[in-house]
Each structure stands twice: as C-alpha cells, then as structure tokens.
Amino acid sequence: xxxxxxxxxxRYELTMVDAAIQSGTAxxxxxxxxxARRLPNGRRYGIVAGTGRLLELIRDFRFTDAELDxxxxxxxxxxxxxxxLADYSFSGNVWGYQEGEAYFPGSPLxxxxxxxxxxxxxxxxxxxxxxxxTSVASAAARMVSVSLGRPIAEMGSRRANExxxxxxxxxxYIAGFASTSNLEAGRTWGxxxxxxxxxxxxxxxxxxxxxxRAQVDAFGSATTLLVDTYxxxxxxxxxxxxxxxxxxAIRIDxxxxxTVAAAARAQLDSLGAVNTTITVTxxxxxxxIAALSGSPVDAFGVGTSVVTGSGAPAAGMVYKLVAxxxxxxxWMSVAKTSIxxxxxxxxxxxxxxxxxGGTAREEVILVGAEPSGDVDDAQREGVExxxxxxxxxxxxxxxxxxxxxxxxxxxxxNASVMQxxxxxxxxxxxxxxxxxxxYR
Amino acid sequence: xxxxxxxxxxRYELTMVDAAIQSGTAxxxxxxxxxARRLPNGRRYGIVAGTGRLLELIRDFRFTDAELDxxxxxxxxxxxxxxxLADYSFSGNVWGYQEGEAYFPGSPLxxxxxxxxxxxxxxxxxxxxxxxxTSVASAAARMVSVSLGRPIAEMGSRRANExxxxxxxxxxYIAGFASTSNLEAGRTWGxxxxxxxxxxxxxxxxxxxxxxRAQVDAFGSATTLLVDTYxxxxxxxxxxxxxxxxxxAIRIDxxxxxTVAAAARAQLDSLGAVNTTITVTxxxxxxxIAALSGSPVDAFGVGTSVVTGSGAPAAGMVYKLVAxxxxxxxWMSVAKTSIxxxxxxxxxxxxxxxxxGGTAREEVILVGAEPSGDVDDAQREGVExxxxxxxxxxxxxxxxxxxxxxxxxxxxxNASVMQxxxxxxxxxxxxxxxxxxxYR
Numbered sequence: 001x002x003x004x005x006x007x008x009x010x011r012y013e014l015t016m017v018d019a020a021i022q023s024g025t026a027x028x029x030x031x032x033x034x035x036a037r038r039l040p041n042g043r044r045y046g047i048v049a050g051t052g053r054l055l056e057l058i059r060d061f062r063f064t065d066a067e068l069d070x071x072x073x074x075x076x077x078x079x080x081x082x083x084x085l086a087d088y089s090f091s092g093n094v095w096g097y098q099e100g101e102a103y104f105p106g107s108p109l110x111x112x113x114x115x116x117x118x119x120x121x122x123x124x125x126x127x128x129x130x131x132x133x134t135s136v137a138s139a140a141a142r143m144v145s146v147s148l149g150r151p152i153a154e155m156g157s158r159r160a161n162e163x164x165x166x167x168x169x170x171x172x173y174i175a176g177f178a179s180t181s182n183l184e185a186g187r188t189w190g191x192x193x194x195x196x197x198x199x200x201x202x203x204x205x206x207x208x209x210x211x212x213r214a215q216v217d218a219f220g221s222a223t224t225l226l227v228d229t230y231x232x233x234x235x236x237x238x239x240x241x242x243x244x245x246x247x248x249a250i251r252i253d254x255x256x257x258x259t260v261a262a263a264a265r266a267q268l269d270s271l272g273a274v275n276t277t278i279t280v281t282x283x284x285x286x287x288x289i290a291a292l293s294g295s296p297v298d299a300f301g302v303g304t305s306v307v308t309g310s311g312a313p314a315a316g317m318v319y320k321l322v323a324x325x326x327x328x329x330x331w332m333s334v335a336k337t338s339i340x341x342x343x344x345x346x347x348x349x350x351x352x353x354x355x356x357g358g359t360a361r362e363e364v365i366l367v368g369a370e371p372s373g374d375v376d377d378a379q380r381e382g383v384e385x386x387x388x389x390x391x392x393x394x395x396x397x398x399x400x401x402x403x404x405x406x407x408x409x410x411x412x413x414n415a416s417v418m419q420x421x422x423x424x425x426x427x428x429x430x431x432x433x434x435x436x437x438x439y440r
Numbered sequence: 441x442x443x444x445x446x447x448x449x450x451r452y453e454l455t456m457v458d459a460a461i462q463s464g465t466a467x468x469x470x471x472x473x474x475x476a477r478r479l480p481n482g483r484r485y486g487i488v489a490g491t492g493r494l495l496e497l498i499r500d501f502r503f504t505d506a507e508l509d510x511x512x513x514x515x516x517x518x519x520x521x522x523x524x525l526a527d528y529s530f531s532g533n534v535w536g537y538q539e540g541e542a543y544f545p546g547s548p549l550x551x552x553x554x555x556x557x558x559x560x561x562x563x564x565x566x567x568x569x570x571x572x573x574t575s576v577a578s579a580a581a582r583m584v585s586v587s588l589g590r591p592i593a594e595m596g597s598r599r600a601n602e603x604x605x606x607x608x609x610x611x612x613y614i615a616g617f618a619s620t621s622n623l624e625a626g627r628t629w630g631x632x633x634x635x636x637x638x639x640x641x642x643x644x645x646x647x648x649x650x651x652x653r654a655q656v657d658a659f660g661s662a663t664t665l666l667v668d669t670y671x672x673x674x675x676x677x678x679x680x681x682x683x684x685x686x687x688x689a690i691r692i693d694x695x696x697x698x699t700v701a702a703a704a705r706a707q708l709d710s711l712g713a714v715n716t717t718i719t720v721t722x723x724x725x726x727x728x729i730a731a732l733s734g735s736p737v738d739a740f741g742v743g744t745s746v747v748t749g750s751g752a753p754a755a756g757m758v759y760k761l762v763a764x765x766x767x768x769x770x771w772m773s774v775a776k777t778s779i780x781x782x783x784x785x786x787x788x789x790x791x792x793x794x795x796x797g798g799t800a801r802e803e804v805i806l807v808g809a810e811p812s813g814d815v816d817d818a819q820r821e822g823v824e825x826x827x828x829x830x831x832x833x834x835x836x837x838x839x840x841x842x843x844x845x846x847x848x849x850x851x852x853x854n855a856s857v858m859q860x861x862x863x864x865x866x867x868x869x870x871x872x873x874x875x876x877x878x879y880r
Contacts, residue, residue, distance in 0.1 A: 003624060008602040010595065010621040012635030015659070019637070023654030025644050032640070057602070070627050078658075116644050123638075124621075127598035128605055155450065158567035159754035162448040162497070163603030165568055181450035181564075184443060187510050195452030197459070198563075200472070200761035203774040204465050204556050214463030218518075219455070228778045235778075254778055304754050313748040314599035321640035334643040338668045338675075338694055 004064055005057045006088075009124045011076065014085075017117045018077035021084060026117040031323040031331070031347050034096075034110040034126055036103070040138075040312030042430025045421060047141045047414060048109055049171040050133030051099040052406040055397050057125055058090050090118055094392035095371040097350075099401065100137075100174050100414030101387065102421060104363045106437045108348045109317065111371045111388065116324070123319045131317050132164060135309030136171035139286070141418065142310070143302060144176035145426045146290040151178035152300045153194050155281065156307030168307040174410045176418070177306075178299075190404035199253075202229040212242040222248035224279060227264075228255065236264055240271045249277040249298070257282060258295050265296035285310050286428055323347045333368070344439060347371065350387040352420075352435075360420050363437040444504055445497045446528075449564040451516065454525075457557045458517040461524060466557040471763040471771070471787050474536075474550040474566055476543070480578075480752030482870025485861060487581045487854060488549055489611040490573030491539040492846040495837050497565055498530050530558055534832035535811040537790075539841065540577075540614050540854030541827065542861060544803045546877045548788045549757065551811045551828065556764070563759045571757050572604060575749030576611035579726070581858065582750070583742060584616035585866045586730040591618035592740045593634050595721065596747030608747040614850045616858070617746075618739075630844035639693075642669040652682040662688035664719060667704075668695065676704055680711045689717040689738070697722060698735050705736035725750050726868055763787045773808070784879060787811065790827040792860075792875075800860050803877040 020026035039046050063071075063085040071077055071085070092114025103109055110126060112119045143152055154172040157165035157180075169185030179192040186193035197215055205211035212225055221243040227235030227250045240247055250268070252260055257280050268276050280292070281301035289300055309315075320343045323331045335345030349369035353362040364384075371388045391398055400406060425434040460466035479486050503511075503525040511517055511525070532554025543549055550566060552559045583592055594612040597605035597620075609625030619632040626633035637655055645651035652665055661683040667675030667690045680687055690708070692700055697720050708716050720732070721741035729740055749755075760783045763771045775785030789809035793802040804824075811828045831838055840846060865874040 003628075005602070007624040007627060008597070008605065009623050010597055010635055011623055011626070011633045012621065012637055014623070015635060016637050016641045019641065019654050019658035020644065022658045023645070023650070025654065028644060030640075030644065067623075067627075070623075074626070074633070076623075076633075116640075120638075120640055123640075124598050124605075125602055128600060128602035131599050132601040132604070157448070157450055158564050158759075159571050159756075160568060161572040161601055161604035161607055162445070162565055162568035164572070164601035165448065165564075167601055181452065183449050183451055183454070183507075183510075183516075184447040186451070186514070187447060187507075188443075193451045193514070193516075195450055195455060197452055197456050198560075199776045200470075200556075200560055200563075201456045201459065203761045203776070204460065204468060204470065204764060205463070206766075210463070214465065215459050218459035218462045229776050230778055232778060254776075304756075308753040313753040314744055316599075316744075319598075321643045324644060326646075336639045336643070336669050336694075338670055338672060 004062055004067055005125060006061050006063050007067055008128065009121065013121045013123055014071070014077050016120055017084070018081040020116055021081050027115045029325050030114065030116045030119050030321055032112040032119050032123070032319055033108050033322045033348065034130060034317050034319050035106055035108055036315055036317045038105050038316065039433055040316060043138065044425045044427065044431060044434040045102045045104065046134060046315065047137040047175050048097045048101045048103050048130070048134055049099055049137035049174050049410070050129040050167070051096055051110070051391065052402050052410060053133065053167060053170070054126060054129040055391055055402050057129065058094070058122060058392065059397050061088070061090060061122065061125070063088055084117065088118070089395065090114065090122065090392070091395040092118055092392070093390065093394065095388040095390050097387050098389055098413050099406070099410035100417060102417050104433045104435060104437050106344070106365055107363055108350050108365065108388070111348070127317055127319050131314045133167050133171040134315040134317065135313055136168045136306060137175040138315065139310035139312070140172040140175035140177055140306050142286040142428065143289055143306065145418070146286055146293065146428065147300060148293060150297065150299055152302055153177065153179045153181065154306055155181040155301045156303035157182045159304040160307040165307065170407055172306050174407065174414055176414065189407045196224045197226055199226065199229050202226065208235060209238055209242060212239055216243045221246045224249040224251050226251045226253065228252050232260060232264065233267060236267050237271065240268070240273045245272040247273055247276045249279050251279045251281060253281045255282070257288070257292060261292065261295040261297050290428060351384045352387055353384050354420065358420060359422050360435050362435055365437060365439045367439050444502055444507055445565060446501050446503050447507055448568065449561065453561045453563055454511070454517050456560055457524070458521040460556055461521050467555045469765050470554065470556045470559050470761055472552040472559050472759055473548050473762045473788065474570060474757050474759050475546055475548055476755055476757045478545050478756065479873055480756060483578065484865045484867065484871060484874040485542045485544065486574060486755065487577040487615050488537045488541045488543050488570070488574055489539055489577035489614050489850070490569040490607070491536055491550070491831065492842050492850060493573065493607060493610070494566060494569040495831055495842050497569065498562060498832065499837050501528070501530060501562065501565070503528055524557065528558070529835065530554065530562065530832070531835040532558055532832070533830065533834065535828040535830050537827050538829055538853050539850035540857060542857050544873045544875060544877050546784070546805055547803055548790050548805065548828070551788070567757055567759050571754045573607050573611040574755040574757065575753055576608045576746060577615040578755065579750035579752070580612040580615035580617055580746050582726040582868065583729055583746065585858070586726055586733065586868065587740060588733060590737065590739055592742055593617065593619045593621065594746055595621040595741045596743035597622045599744040600747040605747065610847055612746050614847060614854055616854065629847045636664045637666055639666065639669050642666065648675060649678055649682060652679055656683045661686045664689040664691050666691045666693065668692050672700060672704065673707060676707050677711065680708070680713045680716070685712040687713055687716045689719050691719045691721060693721045695722070697728070697732060701732065701735040701737050730868060791824045792827055793824050794860065798860060799862050800875050802875055805877060805879045807879050
C-alpha cells in the first residue's frame with residue numbers, strides 16, 4: 001500500500017473541517033502561522049529545516065479512495081465532507097523562511113493563506129516535518145560551529161525511526177554536515193554517503209590482521225580502518241603494517257578521545273603515516289566536539305545526539321490561526337487570550353535588521369503587514385533583509401525549493417546565514433536569543 | 441517511488457558485506473544480539489516495542505533494480521556483491537523478547553542467527569525500529585502506571601517526524617494508551633482514533649458560542665468542547681448552555697491544571713453537568729499526570745513527551761556480533777575488548793525468575809546457551825518464564841506477531857507483564873533497575 005501523506009494527520013483536523021462545512025464557515029479565508037515561542041535549552045538561535053520536504057508533501061496531499069473508504073467506514077466525517085476531501089488539493093499561498101535560515105522566538109517561519117478548511121487540514125503535517133527537521137538542523141549547526149571546519153558525518157540512523165533517519169540526514173546536511181551513513185538520504189536527497197566497517201567485521205575474522213587485510217584488499221589502502229576492537233595501540237601498528245603509510249584514515253570509537261587522539265597521532269607519525277587522518281565517532285555532541293578543538297582529530301562522526309536534536313528532539317513549533325476574514329471583508333486579527341500560551345494575532349511580515357558590517361542585530365516582526373516575498377529589494381538595501389519568500393502561489397509549488405537541488409540551495413543559504421550571526425551566537429552555554437525579536 | 445526498506449541502512453553494512461564476500465567470510469554463521477547497556481535516566485524498567493513493525497520490514501527487505509542501479513552508479517560495492525544483494529532475502533532465525541515485554545540492562549532483546557552477510561545487513565533497520573519504538577513505549581508505560589486507570593490519548597504526531605508519529609502511536613498503544621489522534625495509526629494498526637477541535641475552530645467563528653453551536657450541531661452534545669480559548673469559566677458556562685447537561689466532555693489545554701480542573705469540576709456540577717467529563721492536554725508527562733492523581737480529571741491527552749521518549753528519545757540499544765562459527769565448527773564467543781563499551785560475548789538464552797506470588801525477582805541471562813522458544817514449558821513451571829520466542833524460523837515470519845493483530849497481542853502481553861513487576865518499578869524518581877540482571 002502506498003500511504004497518502006493526507007493520513008499523517010490528526011483526526012481533529014478532519015472533524016473541524018466537517019463541522020465548518022456544516023456551519024458554513026469552512027470557506028472563510030484564513031492566515032495560519034507557524035512559530036516557536038522560545039528556543040529550547042537556552043540556545044542562541046535555531047535553524048529552520050523540513051520546508052523542502054513539506055512542500056512536496058503538501059503538493060501530494062490527496063485523499064484517495066483508500067482514505068475516503070476508511071473515513072466512511074469509521075464514520076469520521078459526513079458525506080459532504082467526504083466529497084470535499086475527494087476534491088482536495090491545496091490552492092492557497094504559502095510563504096516562509098528559507099530552509100537553512102536562522103530563526104528566533106516568534107519568527108513567523110511558515111505562513112499559510114487559504115480557506116479555513118484547506119489550511120487547517122495541513123496543520124499536523126506542517127508541524128511534524130518542521131518540528132523534527134528543525135530540531136536536527138538546530139543541533140547540527142551548533143556542532144558545525146565548533147568543529148573548526150573539520151568535516152562531520154551524520155551516522156545516527158540507528159538511533160531514530162527509520163524514516164526520520166532519512167530526514168535527519170538531510171537536515172544535518174543543510175546545517176553543514178559533510179555526509180551521511182544513510183543510503184536512502186544519498187539516493188533521495190543527493191547527500192554524499194560514507195562508511196566502511198564496524199567492530200563486527202573485525203570480530204568475524206580469525207584475527208584483526210585478517211580483517212584489516214580483507215578490507216584493504218577490497219577497498220585499497222585509502223580506506224578507513226577501525227582500530228579499537230582490541231587494543232588501540234596494537235590496532236594502529238597493525239593497520240599501518242597492513243595498509244602501509246598510505247593508509248587513508250583510522251577510526252576510533254571509544255575511550256577518552258582527547259588522550260586517545262593525541263596518542264594515535266603521535267604513533268601514526270612515528271610509523272611514518274603522517275598523512276593518515278583520524279576520525280572519531282564515540283557518542284559525540286557539540287560539547288564533545290568543542291572539547292576536541294585542540295586535538296589532532298581530522299573528522300567527526302555524530303550519531304544519537306544529532307538525530308535527537310541534542311536534548312531538544314522537537315522544536316516546539318505551533319501552527320496558529322492569526323487572522324481571518326469573512327467573504328471579502330477586511331482581515332481581522334485573532335488569538336487565544338486565556339492564561340498561558342498566548343500568541344500575537346494578525347498577519348505578519350518579517351525582516352532581519354543588519355548593521356553596517358552585515359551582522360544581524362534584530363528580528364523585526366511587522367504585525368498587520370502582508371507577507372512579502374520581496375527579498376531581492378530588501379537585500380539591495382543592505383541594512384535589512386526580507387525573510388519571507390513565496391513557496392506556494394495559488395497552489396503552485398516553487399520548484400526551486402524542493403528535491404535534491406532545493407536541499408543544496410538550503411545548505412548554501414545556511415552557510416551564508418551563519419556568516420551573518422553575531423559571534424555570541426556560537427557560545428554553547430545557555431542564554432538568551434542572540435538578537436531580540438520586536439513586534440512593530 | 442516506493443522505497444525499499446533495504447535502503448534505510450547505513451552504507452557500511454553493504455561495504456562490510458562486500459569485503460566479506462571478497463575475503464570468503466561472508467557465509468560464516470553468526471549470532472547478533474540487540475541489547476541496551478543501561479536504562480535511560482535512572483528508570484526502573486523499559487518496555488520493548490517495534491518488533492512487529494521490524495518483522496514486516498525484514499520480510500520486505502529486498503534490493504530492487506532501483507537500489508541496485510544506484511549502488512552500481514555510485515560504485516558502493518562490486519559486481520559479485522550486487523548479485524548477492526539482488527538475491528537477498530533473510531533466511532535465518534530471529535528470536536526475541538515479545539513486544540510489550542519489560543526489559544533490563546543486558547536483556548538480549550533480539551537475537552539474529554544467520555550468515556554474517558545476511559545478518560549484518562539488518563543492523564541499521566533493527567536498531568532504528570527498536571530504539572525509537574522502545575523509547576516511546578518505555579515512556580508511555582510510566583505515564584500509564586501513574587494514570588490510575590484513567591485513559592490516555594496519544595496526540596503527539598505534530599512533535600515527531602511524520603512517519604515516526606505513526607510508529608509512536610502504535611508503541612504508546614502497546615504500552616497501555618487508549619487511543620491516538622493519528623489517522624494512519626488508526627488505519628494501519630487498528631488503534632482507536634480520537635479528536636474533535638482546536639482553538640482555531642473557535643477563533644474561526646464570530647463568537648465562542650457560534651463555534652460551540654457548530655460543533656454540537658455537527659457531532660451532538662456528547663462531543664468534547666475545548667473551553668479555554670478566551671476565559672475558562674465563561675467557556676464552561678457557555679458549553680453547558682449550548683450543549684445542555686448531557687455535554688460529553690470539556691477539554692482544557694492551558695493553565696495550572698490541578699487548580700483549573702478542580703474549579704471546572706465544581707462549576708460543571710453546579711450547572712448540573714455532573715456526568716460531563718474533564719480531559720486535560722497541556723504539556724503533560726508522567727510527572728504532571730502523577731501530580732493530577734487527586735484531581736477530578738477523567739482523561740489525559742499526551743503529546744510531545746511521549747513521542748520523544750520523555751527525555752530519552754532513543755533507547756540506546758546496540759546490535760553486536762556475540763558468537764560465530766567457521767563452517768560446521770563449534771560456536772565461538774566474540775566481543776570487543778578495548779576500554780569502554782564492553783559487551784558480554786556468547787550466545788544467550790534469557791529467563792525471568794518470579795517469586796511464589798508471581799512477582800519478577802531476577803533477569804537471568806544464560807551465557808553460551810541456545811536461544812530457546814520454549815516459553816510454554818517455562819511458564820508451566822511457574823517460577824521462571826522463558827523470554828525469547830521464535831519470531832522468524834528459516835526465514836519464515838511468525839504471523840502472530842505482525843500487523844494489527846500482532847499489535848493487539850503485544851498490548852495484551854504488556855498488560856500481563858506490568859502485573860508481574862515489583863511495585864518499586866513504578867517509582868518515577870531515578871534509581872536502579874527494579875530487578876538485577878545476572879549472567880550465568
């Protein structure tokens with residue numbers, strides 16, 4: 001069975017559509033906004049990801065006979081609603097922060113404009129994709145920022161749901177990771193894949209030497225040999241003996257890494273393997289990478305911490321109705337007003353103010369303004385940068401933001417945005433967002 | 441494109457197969473074991489989940505032309521390995537803990553017996569499914585254990601990857617949750633779905649009264665009205681006025697819940713709505729649920745915390761080669777021996793010792809023993825219970841453990857297992873595993 005993305009949805013989206021069709025309010029034009037009330041764990045900035053995946057899912061969001069039959073059998077909605085769902089295809093407009101963009105509390109990351117029914121029904125899918133992918137990209141960016149330019153490979157597939165793993169590889173790549181272990185991410189998103197062998201490969205053979213020899217026979221001396229199955233020092237000596245001083249790299253997956261890496265470098269050099277690089281991969285996160293800043297490590301592999309958002313596995317985004325109008329009337333701001341979880345109602349535009357040196361100084365949310373895709377004009381001014389770009393116009397997805405090429409575009413955008421953040425953004429300790437958000 | 445589960449795999453599994461085929465070791469019979477070295481965050485027990493999903497994925501694990509072409513184009517493995525992959529279908533044996541079973545550090549949760557090549561290639565998929573689903577089930581079980589029998593709905597789809605959300609709904613249901621918001625989980629796994637309306641539905645209408653009336657018109661007075669968009673007390677008064685004292689339930693999604701729930705109950709009773717129930721849904725986790733033990737709350741909805749494993753988003757399981765043999769020789773135990781991350785080598789069987797009252801007292805791992813599916817015999821003895829059941833025999837999946845019926849079976853097994861845990865298991869504070877694991 002090919003599952004429609006339309007069913008990756010909370011039941012209440014459909015019952016709301018059902019009741020709104022019956023009460024005659026389903027066609028009121030609405031503006032929904034996705035934002036995060038705060039950055040998790042005292043972080044200084046977040047990185048948006050998931051948008052490219054989301055746009056494809058919105059494009060494919062259809063109720064086929066399989067879904068309609070199930071809804072009918074389970075009496076979820078009534079007949080007129082089933083007819084409406086059968087004809088569903090999003091025909092409105094979506095603006096948003098470019099994928100790879102930095103964001104702050106209140107940033108209107110995605111703005112969806114359409115009828116209530118066609119826009120509300122996207123809520124679950126919008127939040128699932130953006131919350132998870134953004135969580136990964138935000139953690140990944142912190143790791144990249146302390147890696148001092150040394151490449152990081154994403155290898156956390158085994159610590160995430162098997163589909164989430166593919167999305168995680170993509171999000172980490174957008175935020176500057178160099179490669180992934182995940183084959184599907186390589187195929188679907190064009191991300192470079194890497195990987196050679198695990199401890200089981202060494203244990204399979206009668207001796208470590210047999211295992212190294214088998215691997216070098218298969219992949220040549222430029223391969224990466226995992227040297228910590230038995231004794232690291234003997235493993236390194238053996239690796240160079242088997243592969244020669246042209247050995248590509250060694251990988252170390254355990255032990256106190258600063259100590260071990262320094263000893264490994266000295267040993268490799270003493271054996272003449274001065275160009276053999278050192279990759280480390282043992283439970284790394286941004287703090288462990290930072291702690292290796294002075295160590296002779298050439299590359300990192302990161303698993304669990306990046307695919308679980310390094311302590312913040314969901315970005316905490318919400319999807320809120322902020323404005324609506326009746327028929328052709330004026331836009332009315334709306335917001336929940338009871339205690340707790342307060343939102344700022346109204347349509348919004350967003351710009352980032354930069355100082356003369358091109359450094360970000362303020363996130364300005366223009367309340368009551370029309371979302372604007374006029375990025376180029378704003379960029380020409382040099383002191384402010386428009387943040388909302390049009391992703392979907394009258395139901396048509398802008399293809400520049402989707403697929404493998406959209407992923408590359410997002411990665412390039414992220415690289416540019418990271419240059420713009422104040423240096424204080426890269427402190428790992430807890431604090432406030434590095435620039436303030438103001439509403440005007 | 442229908443993606444094959446075979447590509448939800450780390451590249452190094454395939455390069456290991458490639459090198460092993462070339463070195464003549466690919467066909468050595470191997471035993472891989474999945475276990476967790478510790479329980480996360482000082483928990484007292486964990487609950488296994490994901491097995492039913494995994495067994496279907498192993499059954500469907502095939503390399504189609506699409507995968508083989510990609511591997512050839514990207515020069516990942518050589519021609520003989522491509523031929524081997526083209527013929528791949530798992531032909532070995534898998535034993536494991538039943539889904540829904542409790543586990544402890546070192547419990548051999550899944551044992552895979554096959555050639556090195558056919559078993560190693562499953563590593564990523566085994567760990568992805570078990571690590572995530574077990575993380576959710578383990579958190580969910582703690583929430584259920586403090587809910588005092590009041591139903592909990594899973595509604596965290598928006599805070600998890602859109603596919604992970606479906607798996608999370610299933611894992612929470614296995615651990616005792618009553619229902620889910622996720623439609624795909626309802627369709628695929630037969631889990632009861634729930635949900636009525638969000639704040640946006642109220643904000644869509646000109647007044648809260650219009651919104652309540654629209655919902656009651658559509659679904660009758662037995663529906664659940666969300667009463668906290670503006671003022672909870674006025675919302676409750678209005679809800680009962682619109683729906684009558686036969687109103688099914690109110691839902692509260694914000695505020696200090698013990699205070700708010702008590703006031704809501706008093707108000708409902710004073711309005712004569714004595715049978716109207718109260719559902720609360722605001723950022724709940726096991727601690728918040730426990731804090732509501734004395735409150736007049738009738739049902740809970742849990743989102744973020746359950747789908748992210750409540751602070752432990754990956755269960756930390758590993759998949760290790762523990763024994764192998766050459767040709768028809770005897771089994772040899774193998775294990776990594778360098779510092780850190782030490783494993784206990786050897787084939788294993790596992791039994792849980794129970795006292796005369798049927799309470800679990802010890803997890804016994806029998807090292808060097810053959811995995812045994814002889815559960816019935818062990819259960820007849822009454823004082824010990826065999827934990828490993830045969831899931832796959834010579835490549836044939838036992839259908840009782842998969843699909844919607846397998847999910848029901850897992851839920852029933854969990855309910856029985858929870859009765860067997862010592863009462864100390866249900867303390868929420870940090871501590872040691874509630875029963876010791878011993879190796880014999």
